[in-house]
Amino acid sequence: MIDAGIANSRFIAFFDECGDHSLVKINPQLPVFVLCTLIVEREVYARRIVPEIAAFKLRYFPHEGVNLHSRDIRKAEGPFSILQNAEVRERFMDELTALMESLPFTLFATVIRKDAHLKRYGDEAANPYNVALEYSFERILHFMEANRATDLPVIAEARGKNEDNELRASFHRLMTRGTYYNEAERFRRLVCPLAFRRKHDNIAGIQLADLCAHPIARRIIKPNQPNRAFSAIEGHFYAAGRVKGLKVFP
Structure with missing residues (x-):
């Protein structure tokens, strides 16, 4: 049975990540772990976010079941092979960028620079996922208290039994x-019940979090490189006084 308070919560949170949280072997091309959390108002999510994402998909695909996956879009793979056409790709990316900029959501992200983390703490270095989760939820706690809300269902993409x-x-x-x-x-x-959903469930909020995570990682790795995708989401980061939605550690 679904708790009535949770089913009618004002906000919903969606998790996704970029990079792995292993400190044993660090990929020099992606030496960071990013935990990205996107919070939306339930009514806005139902009435605007889900319909606008579906409408965007239907402009390019025969149905809205296509999952907006950052890697597949960048590689032009799977259903996104249509992006191998330069004209289609430019139009698609322009529309997606505008959509990400305009949709109403609040963004929290913690970036763990794994090489620096390992160098500083050595064998005592904590699991980057745990560190990222703590830093992110300290900021989410501030957001919830500021909004005088307590109920926050959290939806994460399923990664496998052990990882979940x-x-x-x-x-x-x-x-x-x-x-x-x-x-x-x-x-x-x-009150934050945690639920996992597979990619084929086609959850719009998880897809938005996925589309935010990689641009954040690239921004930290190459801060001087042009990053249109990051510019589109930058205004969504939580900001309340000294509390900022983006945390980079260490």
Whole structure:
């Protein structure tokens, strides 16, 4: 049975990530781990975000079941092979950029620079996923308290049984124990059921988080490189006084 309060929560959160969280072998082309969280108002999500994403897809594909996956778009693979046509690609990317800029969502992202993290802490270096989860939810906690809200369903893309169980355990520890800077009592006021959905479920919010994650990673790795996708989402980052939605560590 679905909890009535959660089913009618004002906000919904969606998780996705870019890069892996292993410290054993660090990819020099992608030496970061990005945890991206996108928060939307439920009513806005239903009435605007989902329909606008579906309408965008239907301008290029025969149905809205195509999953907007960042890697496939960049590589022009699968259904996105249509992007091998330069004219179609330019029009598609222009429309997608405008869509990402205009849709109403609040963005939180934590970027762990794995090489620097490992260099600083050595064998004591914590799992980048756990670090990213803590930093992200410290900021999300601030957002929820500022909006006087407690219920926040969290939807993450399923990665596999072991990976999902690890995230469940990390999430449970965070929500019950708090963090160094935020006591457990504050987190325990939140009601944040964590659910996993497969890519074929075609969840619009997860796709938006995926489309945000890679541009954020590229921005940190190559800050001076033109990055139109990052520019489109930059205005969505949470900002309230000294609390910012984008955290880079260390």
